[in-house]
Amino acid sequence: MSEERSVSEEGSGAGKGELSRDQAKPEVFPGGGGIEWVSAEETFGHSDPDRPDAAGVGPLLRGRLGFPIEFYPQLESTNRTLSQRALAGAPEGTTVIADQQTGGRGRLSRAWFSPPGVNLYLSVLLRPDVIISRAPLLNMVAAVAAREAFREHGIDVGIKWPNDLLTGGGLRKVAGILAEMRSEGERVSFVVLGVGFNLNMPQEAFPTELAETATSVCAVTGQPVSRPGFAACFLERLEAWYDRYLAGETSSMIAQWRASSVTLGQEVRWEVAGAMRSGIARDIDPDGSLVVQTADGVQRVTAGDVHLVGQL
Ligand code: BTN
Numbered sequence: 001m002s003e004e005r006s007v008s009e010e011g012s013g014a015g016k017g018e019l020s021r022d023q024a025k026p027e028v029f030p031g032g033g034g035i036e037w038v039s040a041e042e043t044f045g046h047s048d049p050d051r052p053d054a055a056g057v058g059p060l061l062r063g064r065l066g067f068p069i070e071f072y073p074q075l076e077s078t079n080r081t082l083s084q085r086a087l088a089g090a091p092e093g094t095t096v097i098a099d100q101q102t103g104g105r106g107r108l109s110r111a112w113f114s115p116p117g118v119n120l121y122l123s124v125l126l127r128p129d130v131i132i133s134r135a136p137l138l139n140m141v142a143a144v145a146a147r148e149a150f151r152e153h154g155i156d157v158g159i160k161w162p163n164d165l166l167t168g169g170g171l172r173k174v175a176g177i178l179a180e181m182r183s184e185g186e187r188v189s190f191v192v193l194g195v196g197f198n199l200n201m202p203q204e205a206f207p208t209e210l211a212e213t214a215t216s217v218c219a220v221t222g223q224p225v226s227r228p229g230f231a232a233c234f235l236e237r238l239e240a241w242y243d244r245y246l247a248g249e250t251s252s253m254i255a256q257w258r259a260s261s262v263t264l265g266q267e268v269r270w271e272v273a274g275a276m277r278s279g280i281a282r283d284i285d286p287d288g289s290l291v292v293q294t295a296d297g298v299q300r301v302t303a304g305d306v307h308l309v310g311q312l
Contacts, residue, residue, distance in 0.1 A: 049228075052097050052120055056228030063239040065093045065124055066232070072096070074116070076103040078123040079180055079194040085125065086182070086190045092127040097231060104196060107178055108305060113210060118201045120227050123194040124235065128246060132183045135191060136288045137253075139163040141245050142177045142193050144256045145237035150174065152233050154221050158262035161281065161290045161306055166262055171308070172215035174198045195234070199225040250286065258284060267309040268292060270301055278309065 049056065053071030061067070075081055075098040082096040098121045101114030114121050126138065143163045150157045150165065157165045157174055165175040175197045182189040198216035206214050217225050241253055258264060261284070268290075269278045279294035290301040 050226060051099065052122075052227040052231045057095075057097070057231045057235075060228060060232035061235060063236055065239045065242070066095050066235040067093050069095045069097060072098045074098060074100045074102060075121075077101055077105050077194075078121050079105055079178060079192050082123040082125055082192045082194075083180065083182075086192060090125055092125055092190075094125040095235065096123045097121065105178055105194070106176055106196075112176065112178075112196045113207065113214070114196065115201070115205070118205075119199050119216070120197040120231055121194075122197070122231055122234070123192050124238065126191045126193055126242065128188055128191065128242075130188050130246075131186050132181065132188055133287065135179070135181050135183075135188050136162075137245060137250060138191055138193060138242075139177055139179050140253060140257050140284075140288055141241045142179065142195060142238060144253050144260070145241045146175050146177070146195060146197070146234060147256075147260055148237045149230060149234040150217065153217055153225050153230060154223060155217050157260075159257060159260050160308065161261065161263040161268075161284070161301075162288065167215065167220055170212075170215075171262060172213055174215055174217060174220075193238075197230065197234070199227060199230060254284060254286060263290065263306065263308065268306040269309055270304060270306040281306070 051071070054069040057066060057069055070081070070085070072081070075096070078096040078098050078101065080103075082090075082094065085094055085096070098114070100116035101112065101121050104112030104114035104121060106112040128134070128138070139162055143159045143165065146165055147157050147159060155167055155174070157167045158171070160166050160171070163177040164173050166172060167174050175195060178194045180192045180194070198214060200218040201216035203215060203219040244250070244253060263281045264283065266281055267278060268281045269276055271277070277294060277299065279292040279299065281290055282293050282298070283291040285291055285300065290306060292299050292301060
């Protein structure tokens with residue numbers, strides 16, 4: 001009997017594939033002896049060098065994650081489409097990227113804001129041969145890899161348990177991770193690891209409900225980010241940490257997570273069966289649970305969200 005659910009808390013379904021777009025238009029590129037008119041179609045295979053598709057991302061990759069890449073101008077959800085590919089037998093490393101999502105999924109049944117042309121919505125298929133209790137650590141693998149990719153792009157981010165990437169004094173969210181798993185008995189069959197990166201979204205373009213809590217790399221640094229370059233950088237970092245995970249070497253990953261945590265040492269609040277609990281976040285367990293010192297003793301938070309008291 002196989003079962004599909006979020007690595008932390010929710011289920012997933014299958015979706016449908018989409019179309020292609022884009023008429024190539026002539027664009028201007030500097031040539032050797034001055035300015036030449038060159039078709040971007042000729043140079044890049046399409047009219048937009050920032051389009052994070054196979055032609056843009058593939059040549060930048062050196063490892064095995066990111067092969068093959070499926071790019072869609074618009075999808076309901078990259079996680080949903082990749083789950084469908086996984087059920088049909090797609091190999092580990094298969095990556096689905098969309099320019100826009102119409103039903104981007106976040107954790108805890110939230111939506112993920114996914115407008116076109118600015119951000120990166122990417123899902124990668126992992127088939128680790130592990131028992132299901134090891135799967136939640138893949139959230140941390142992704143968070144640590146994403147943090148490194150952000151650093152490479154000039155922005156320092158912290159990790160809020162379990163896997164939000166936040167930046168700046170206001171600790172605004174620049175990326176979120178949704179890992180969805182299918183299991184066979186006690187073993188993982190596959191994990192669809194989906195990450196939404198806010199890269200070039202202008203701050204004023206966030207909807208009101210996100211204006212105070214979300215930001216993008218470009219809004220913080222003033223520098224636009226290449227979406228193909230960022231995608232390749234993340235996939236490369238992910239592979240390096242994933243290989244350590246597969247080899248059973250998770251201590252350096254947990255150490256990295258601890259070092260970049262904005263949760264540890266802070267007062268946190270969370271909900272259990274309708275009741276609010278609070279305490280000081282002290283540590284992260286080797287299984288990824290958050291260890292909290294409360295007035296009633298040490299408690300472990302294994303799923304859901306915690307709120308940083310005095311923040312957000
Ligand atoms: C969160 O709530 O913080 C997780 C957000 C995850 C969003 C990404 S975007 C790519 C992939 N496809 C989805 O539908 N969701 C994930």
